[in-house]
Amino acid sequence: MDYHHVVEAAGAIALALVFYSYTWRWFDAAESPRRARWRPVVNGVAFGMLAVFLMMSRIQVGDGHWIDARAVPLALITLVEGTPAGAIAGGIALARRLWLGGPGALAGGLAIVAVVAAAAAVHAWARREGGVGFRHSLALAVAVYAITWGSFVVLGPRGAAIFAPVWLPVLLLNVVGIGLVARLFGDVVAGRAAEAARRDAAQLRAVTLLARAAAHEINNPLTAVLGGLGLAARRLTPDSEEGKWIERAREGGERIRDIVARMNRITQVEEAPQIGALPPILDLKKSSE
Numbered sequence: 001m002d003y004h005h006v007v008e009a010a011g012a013i014a015l016a017l018v019f020y021s022y023t024w025r026w027f028d029a030a031e032s033p034r035r036a037r038w039r040p041v042v043n044g045v046a047f048g049m050l051a052v053f054l055m056m057s058r059i060q061v062g063d064g065h066w067i068d069a070r071a072v073p074l075a076l077i078t079l080v081e082g083t084p085a086g087a088i089a090g091g092i093a094l095a096r097r098l099w100l101g102g103p104g105a106l107a108g109g110l111a112i113v114a115v116v117a118a119a120a121a122v123h124a125w126a127r128r129e130g131g132v133g134f135r136h137s138l139a140l141a142v143a144v145y146a147i148t149w150g151s152f153v154v155l156g157p158r159g160a161a162i163f164a165p166v167w168l169p170v171l172l173l174n175v176v177g178i179g180l181v182a183r184l185f186g187d188v189v190a191g192r193a194a195e196a197a198r199r200d201a202a203q204l205r206a207v208t209l210l211a212r213a214a215a216h217e218i219n220n221p222l223t224a225v226l227g228g229l230g231l232a233a234r235r236l237t238p239d240s241e242e243g244k245w246i247e248r249a250r251e252g253g254e255r256i257r258d259i260v261a262r263m264n265r266i267t268q269v270e271e272a273p274q275i276g277a278l279p280p281i282l283d284l285k286k287s288s289e
Contacts, residue, residue, distance in 0.1 A: 005059040006059055009057060009059060009069045012050060012053060012054065012057070013050075013069070013073065013076075013181060016047060016050050016076075017181070017185060019046060020046075020077075020081075020185065023039050023043055024188065024192045026039075027042070039085075040084040041085070041088060043085045043089075044077065044084065044085040044086070044087070044088025044092075045088060045089070047089040048073075048074075048088060048089035048090070048091065048092025049092060050073040051070045051071075051073045051089060051092065051093040052070075052092060052093060054068050054070050054072070054073065055068050059169070059173075061165075061166055061169040065166050066166075067169055067173065069173055069177055070093055071111070071112075071115045071147075072174075072177035072178055073089065074086065074089050074115050074116055075115055075116075075118070075119045075140055075141075075178050075182075076119075076178065076185055078090075078115075078116050078119030078123060079122055079123050079126070079132060079136070079178075079182055080123075080182070080185045080186060080188075082120070082123055083116075083120040086116045086120055089116070090112050090115070090116035093112050094109050094113065097112060104155055104159070107151045107154050107159070111147050111148060111150070114147045114150075115144050115147055118140060118143040118144065118147065119140055122136050122137075122143070131190060132182060132185075132186040132189070136182075137179045137180070137182030137183060137186070138175070140178055141177075141179035141182075142174075145171055148170055148174070149163060200269070204266075204269050207269055207282065207287075208266050211263040212263065214263060215261075215263040218256065219260050222260065225253055226257070229246055229253065233246045262285065262287075263284065263288075265288040266284075266287045266288050267287070267288065267289075268286075269282065269287060270283045271283060
């Protein structure tokens with residue numbers, strides 16, 4: 001095996017990991033939800049181009065025997081980012097493989113589609129279980145190996161003869177490149193999720209402290225105002241004009257008291273729908289449910 005080729009492929013995947021970690025900062029949903037929608041597109045294009053690069057930068061594993069790691073970036077980006085990014089990356093790799101042509105073009109193209117589909121299925125499985133774990137990445141590595149083996153077998157005896165000398169390097173490539181490296185990609189996702197959770201917790205604490213302080217400052221004079229209105233109402237007849245105004249004022253005071261109570265019960269930060277050019281505001285009802 002030519003270890004220079006291995007180092008080259010490993011370096012490319014390592015750079016992809018660094019790039020992926022930065023896309024979480026560049027396309028942070030907390031800063032710009034609209035810009036965050038572009039993260040799957042950017043990652044899909046980047047990892048699709050990486051797959052094309054790995055097709056060209058093959059790894060020599062013996063005298064006249066070569067393999068490539070095209071399936072690794074396709075499986076990784078689909079596993080951690082989801083089907084949209086995987087479909088874009090797979091589409092780029094598929095176009096390259098079909099453009100190259102040859103007797104194995106159809107089998108190679110179907111293998112690319114199958115890798116993305118398998119990774120999408122494992123991604124859905126991991127989401128149901130709270131995130132990508134070692135068993136998810138290992139299962140995907142085994143599935144990709146099986147797909148690779150199948151893409152050679154469908155070519156008949158010639159394909160089986162080509163795959164026989166390289167089955168072990170292909171297995172190691174998938175287990176290490178997908179089974180283990182996926183954990184690093186998963187750590188990036190988990191780290192960003194933890195950072196977002198800490199940011200949300202700090203935001204909630206700030207909103208809660210401010211709301212409680214405001215509620216406390218409002219409640220004291222509000223109690224005095226409602227008490228004064230109650231005393232004034234005793235000296236007026238309910239049917240008089242002044243009595244009606246006093247009653248409306250008391251109803252308004254009770255509404256303010258209800259708002260104060262909600263301010264003391266805030267448990268989450270929910271924004272109200274933005275109206276025109278007005279800045280976003282807190283939806284007090286949803287935030288205190």
